[in-house]
Amino acid sequence: MTSRTPQPARIRTRVTVPLRFGDGYRVDADVVTFHDLADGAEHLALGLGDPGASTTPLVRLHSECLTGDVFGSARCDCGPQLREAVERIAERGGYLLYLRQEGRGIGLYNKLDAYALQDRGLDTYAANAALGLPEDGRDYTAAAQMLQTLGAPRIDLLSNNPDKAGQLAALGITVAERVPTGVHASPSNLRYLRTKATGTPLTLGHGLELLSEGA
Structure with missing residues (x-):
């Protein structure tokens, strides 16, 4: 795979934001914004x-999901x-890149x-x-720029998705290890997770292990 290291971005601003989740977990985040991102x-x-x-x-590349993250x-x-x-x-030290995808x-x-x-009935x-749309239209060039700038x-x-690691490697980021996330299965999302785990010729599967209907 040919490396194509993108031009670096520039830091626009930094601000500390206290995060609070519904289960009571709290942590401070150093939120960084950027100039010159590719997209x-x-x-x-x-x-x-x-x-x-x-x-x-x-590092986690987390694609924005209004329905899941917010609602x-x-x-x-x-x-x-x-x-x-x-x-x-937060326990180990690193970055969560929140990508508007x-x-x-x-x-x-x-x-x-x-x-x-x-x-x-469609997966x-x-x-x-x-709908005439790609299975996965995400491009991680901006993520590579952000990591270089940081x-x-x-x-x-931190990902189950091999495509993320592959794209980052092609963009000049060394992925020393791909660390799997947990499997957050429920009756409402089990079919969705099984589709990701099975994968397609493009996505190659996410390496998820769903052990039972109730997992």
Whole structure:
């Protein structure tokens, strides 16, 4: 895979934001914004714990999910993954990159259109295809820029998704280890998680292990 290291971004501002989750967990985040990101989107980096404590900080690339992160939708595992990632990164030191890539890059309205097709029996990837949309339209060039700007060209990546590690490596970021997240299964999202675990020729699966219907 050919490396194509992007031009670095510039830090726009830093501000401390106290985070509080519904279960009572609290932590302070050093929130960083940027100039010159490749896609022009308003992505955020949240520094948690002591990111400089290790030469390989723990990093999560978390794609925005309004329905899961904000409203607690049980149709996906995004909200629980966000909660898990913040605590694990804070304990070790690193960054959570909150990327404005709703619906794996297709946008909020298209994501809800895909949900309607899923209610008729299509899986998440087939629903996107039926709408003429990519299975996964995310590009992590801006994430690589953010990591280079933050002085984190070598990381441990908190993710079940091999595509994230592959794209970062192609963009000049060294992924020393891919650290799996937990499996946040419920009756409402089990089919969605199984689809991710099975994968497609493009996505290659997320390495999830769903042991039973009640997992």
